[in-house]
Amino acid sequence: MADDKMKLPNFDGHWDHWSEVMENFFRAKGLWSIIENGYEEPPATTILTAEQRNQLDDAKTNDHKVKHYLYQSIDRITFEQILDRRSSKVIWESMKRKFDGSDRVKKSLLQKLRRDFEILEMKKSESIEEYFTRALAITNQMRSN
Structure with missing residues (x-):
């Protein structure tokens, strides 16, 4: 796929521009909802139907895809400032808190x-x-x- 080779913007401290470009990228890939809504891991004791298991697996896969793209576009120093990296939603919100309009x-x-x-x-x-x-x-x- 040609759009998979698209160069992601490097995060340079300009949250407004970077987040807009990344949001557009994720929407085009059909992945924005994973940042917007995240996904919930059910308790270990929950018994899932085959359909629920497939939906959860898809959500996890999409979350890993989004994290992969985010990691490609941020440098190591920014990466290390994100203490909680359990999901792409948490990473996005952490970066937004840290870089959005902060004097x-x-x-x-x-x-x-x-x-x-x-x-x-x-x-x-x-x-x-x-x-x-x-x-x-x-x-x-x-x-x-």
Whole structure:
């Protein structure tokens, strides 16, 4: 399938943009409901019908798919900040709490961007246009915050 090769956006601290793109991706794949609603594991003593067992197995599989996509789009540092990773719904909600509109997060991101701008150097193999594009990308990110 061609859309399976689609490059997922890397989470860069901009929750609004990243979450919108990821939500659209999950909706297109028919997986958004697993983030929105999650799934419940019945108590171990519950006896399930074959149909209920299949539904639960499908929900678990879909949850693993969503977690796989989420893990592909976040870096190790962000991953380690998510303490509870038992389900994709919990991961999504944890990231939303941590990164959605938080002034502290925006201030931290601005400090990182300022540092990136301060140490910005033209690489030997880089054209002036490429260097200028990198510099503009950083300043545009700073402006958007």
